[in-house]
Amino acid sequence: MDPSVDSDSNHSSMSSCSDATHRCSSFSRLSLESSASASAPDSSNGGTSSSPTAKDFKLIRRIGSGDIGTVYLCRRRADEGRQLYAMKVVDREVVRKKKKVERAETEKKVLKLLRHPFLPTLYADFDASPNHSCLVMEYCSGGDLHSLRHHQPGFRFSLNAARFYAAEVLLSLEYLHLLGIVYRDLKPENILIRSNGHVMLSDFDLSLLSVADPTVIDDVGPTVDDSDYDNQPSCFGRSKKKKIPSGPSRWFVAEPTAARSNSFVGTHEYVAPEVASGRSHGSSVDWWAYGVLLYELLYGSTPFVGPTNDVTLRNIIKKPLAFPQTTAPAATVSDWAAARDLIAKLLAKDAAARLGSSRGAADVKAHPFFKGLNFALLRSCRPPVVPKLGRAGSTRKPDRFDFF
Structure with missing residues (x-):
């Protein structure tokens, strides 16, 4: 990386x-x-x-x-x-x-x-x-998401595992944007794993400080009207189905749309086309990086990586998005289609047309890829991987601190 x-x-x-x-x-x-x-x-x-x-x-x-x-x-x-x-x-x-x-x-x-x-x-x-x-x-004893991915079969996560981590990162970005903070350094190495398996974003020295104008709006994207959660905390599963009368959904929106910068910052494989081409950029660069992250979690590599940084940047600007050929179980075909659709919308090369560019996390949450997911219960869900106790290395011989 x-x-x-x-x-x-x-x-x-x-x-x-x-x-x-x-x-x-x-x-x-x-x-x-x-x-x-x-x-x-x-x-x-x-x-x-x-x-x-x-x-x-x-x-x-x-x-x-x-x-x-x-x-x-x-x-x-x-x-x-x-x-x-x-x-x-x-x-x-x-x-x-x-x-x-x-x-x-x-x-x-x-x-x-x-x-x-x-x-x-x-x-x-x-x-x-x-x-x-x-x-x-x-201190996060579970390492980072990059290392964790390399311990998965085929160096990629299952669909549900990727959705779990993507959902927690989505809530993190939503909160940062609410505070007027454009993260600008999203990548698996900066997503740490706590001892309980939940994530924690790190490294904010490349962040852009701006302001956001929080508001509440109605009817963002499709509504989920076929789910009825049981009494146990659940993120993805539905124990029973019950038709719920459809009605307007209210969404909290807080996106620092006024944030602008001309600095070339980030990691080559994750920078948005407007950054790669040297143009001014705003908060939508985080949604591009979020799309790259989801692609990497599901397919094991970033979508535009080339043999050199210069080739990678050219690919980001000019190369069309393509997905590897994969064979998915029949029961998950629609879920994989939703994942590809979300990634494609996040990786729109035109920043103004990119999903999340105007209404931020509200638009991303409403995408069918997250259908049935209760974001409010994520903290109560068991993560896909829970680090083993003792991973902090308390028995390891202390290092010498003669220098950094």
């Missing part, structure tokens, strides 16, 4: 990777702890600290590195290792030299806004040593 790109700085970035050779700074565990001791009041000597500091955390091992920071597995010293966290450490001096200070600040701003079950929670934000800033967030 290609790295993310950001034309503003003329550097490539790995927004979600575990590159052991990538060294961003000379930050060390000693500098983390010594700087905290010097700057934070010591409660044992009568001082009090109103918020967490670097002194409160113990680093265990590095779990990922990106273009603007490195992520460590850590725990609070007072917890005796019962709760694990992810700490992203950013070297402000390195970021300044790369001219990516704004990206680091954007990510921090976004994280402070988020309150959603499929998005990260920011637990602490503090400085350590003269040049480092730290963000303490949830």
